[in-house]
Amino acid sequence: MSENTTVGRTTRRQLLARTGALGVSIAFAGNLTELFAGTAAAQNLGHTGYGPLVPDPDGLLDLPEGFSYRVLSREGDRLRSGEGPVPSNHDGMTALPGRGGRVHLVRNHENRADGRVPVPTVPGLTYDPAGKGGCTALTLDRHGHVLSERVAIAGTAVNCAGGPTPWGTWLTCEETEDRAGTNGYTKDHGFIFEVDPANPYASGAVPLTAMGRFQHEAIAVDPRRGVVYETEDAFEKPFGLFYRFLPHQPHGGLGTLRAGGRLQAMRVPGVPDLSSIQEPGASFGNIEWVDVPDPLAARTPIRHQDFGPKGITHAQKLEGCYWGGRSVYFVSSFAHSAEGSAADHYGQIWRYDPAARRLTLVIVFGPDTDVQLPGESPDNICLAPSGGLMVCEDGNGAQHVFGVTRHGEVYAMARNAQNLGTPEAPEWGEFAGVTFSPDGRTMYVNCYTPGTTFAVTGPWCT
Template sequence: MSATRRQLLARSGALGAGIAFSGALSELFAGTAAALGHSGYGPLVPDPDGLLDLPEGFRYRVLSREGDELRSGEGPVPSNHDGMAAFAGASVGRHRRVHLVRNHENRATAKLQVPTVEGLTYDPMGKGGCTTLTLDERGKVLAERVAIAGTAVNCAGGPTPWGTWLTCEETEDKAGTNGYTKDHGFIFEVDPADPHRTGAVPLTAMGRFQHEAIAVDPRRGIVYETEDAFQKPFGLFYRFLPKKPEGGRGSLRAGGRLQAMRVPGVPDLSTIQETGATFDGIEWVDVPDPLAAQTPIRLQDFGPKGITHAQKLEGCYWGGKSVYFVSSFARSAEGSAADHFGQIWRYDPGARRLTLVIVFGPDTDVQLPGEEPDNICLAPTGGLMVCEDGEGAQHVYGVTRRGEVYAMARNRQNIGTPEKPEWGEFAGVTFSPDGRTMYVNCYTPGTTFAVTGPWHR
């Protein structure tokens, strides 16, 4: 645990404490199935193999681990498994195959880079990218290959309504930095079935900044983007107005207009602490230089009214008629205007209204030491699945409509020592199109799991 975080917890009286939620949880689940009527599936059962603890009745399969050989023969499975999504594949009889697209958040120092492949490589010096896995109806891995290479720090992203994956570079490094031969900080589109149909083309009009995640408004075609900037001033929340809002593979290459969100009178979202706080008349301001040729976007001149910042803008998803985005935490010691343990915001584009829906905070249950929400997805049974990215034990948590929090999985892979154990974060939680399998990554050591069991119990 870092000194900064320990001091913050101590000041709040919550050292070693757990996770709690306040707010209108029902807002998050529009269009999902009925929520579980209880707080989860029971206690986690220790895994005798020391990989993944799950509730009784659930089981996992390891689909892929870093260092193993890709089934394509292109090289070893890369490191740092991060954002991920599942897509319906071709039908074989009565069954559909599933494509998993998986990010690799590799920096210049990464040990196992995404292998470079002709036609799929942006910058030969970039070590990040995506790999895809194709599964049959029983969950068996049929194929595993490179989907895009030569990118950098591919953190999260998001699926499009037309069945492709947008992978996001969480860096602002330009050509000549860290050995790169091209500028980085872009979004790239990946076709999960045939990556050569999308290639390695940066969607430059969508901005060059420390991207985290995206969500697409399926009716308007607008793409919302989060920025996880590491230094003050922190990141912005963006929307991209494409020239071809009808969408389709390759449509985002036609360009469009990038704008940043301004909440009148609120320069820093961390100062808003009460759930239900609502702001009408949200403004969207054109980004002066989306390519950030000289100045990072968050430092550019947005006029005398300024722009609205937030620390650790991460997960982003579309639900019902709104887009939701996550601020994992805010720390005044690092430059935020106020402290918090995590927020979920809801923006309603029809009403131009922003609402603080959920606040994460310390509770008294030491068995759930969770905070700092990162990747989030809607579960087909109703509720949320939240990947924890903090210190200590690392979990995937479930949250019901009633606000009940339960541990769904715990990472047992110790990357520290027996005396000082450490566990890698979870990332990329997603569900198969039929809702029967949860897929999730362990970031370090890079491991992709498929979890099946009595989800509708």
């Protein structure tokens, strides 16, 4: 089948039965090739997985034969800096290159006001002492051993995802709109903060207010134009928006986003709700970007604000976001009409081409048997250097990291073996923050609960 042909549905249950990961029942429809357009990895996607998952005798992480993991960090253990315990709720993460082959991992902690293990407050790195969230940073040597682990920012709230910048920092996103005086907070929340994992004091704890105050999820930066794209995971109707931020200093470095810019929301003419689009390949030109009336949401949340007689385009559960080739891709994890969406789906991946001002529905996730089985609700997502995608699922039942090739072949890469329930009624925490080392030889991924950061090595296809 040619690379420009729309692929048919691939049944995860049928395919994963051959890899020993039964229990998954999701199909994909769409043009997988688009997800990898413009990437070197697109030429190297012939494999269909790495074989059956082997149960881990230590009960932590099941991987294919030949792969192994190392636990880099676990909630409740002591930070190597001595600042306090490793915080809980490990979420979004990135791996950035350091000097001498070192790798800097910067990791979000999605702690709310009642967070189990809060991020320790550190002078010079704390935004709001009442905030329990933030980021920690690990530095690894060229052999993957942990050299240091420290607080990178504290006093923030519900740090969900974010994204790396071209200049080697991390933008961490608060997934909340709580104001000062709510849940004990002393400052408003709902901002993006820049984090330098190599030197956290250089970035400090300064909210990037011009980038908006809303329930942020993830970001992706256009490396040529410097535009920052932002997703909003709003929990109630009207659902979130897809944004772009036009910085006043688009080609700067650490701290330049503080200079401000314009925040705009995407309007798809004639489409008030993205969930109403169900056919992979559906494409819309002349996408409009509308200035946000009040980015700080001083009185009204942005998604409730007046965008004029044409309105604005909403979508439920906007989450993962990444830049690939010449386009930005973003994920809608699901849409439920019973909760107010125009239609139901079990996951979409959209592609926006800035040069063409065109939005395309690339992939639709859909169940082919029992929707209660795992596999629905794609969340954090990244391009694998060996080709394809790695997707963290956030649904019911067993929790996996899945690989997806451009031909729609799906395989289980990892399964969480940490049972939070009982043998009779097992429960597993979701995966989050999947990312790869700069050399492509190590996959890093978090287990959200109990907070655990893994480094996975093995015979990655190259």
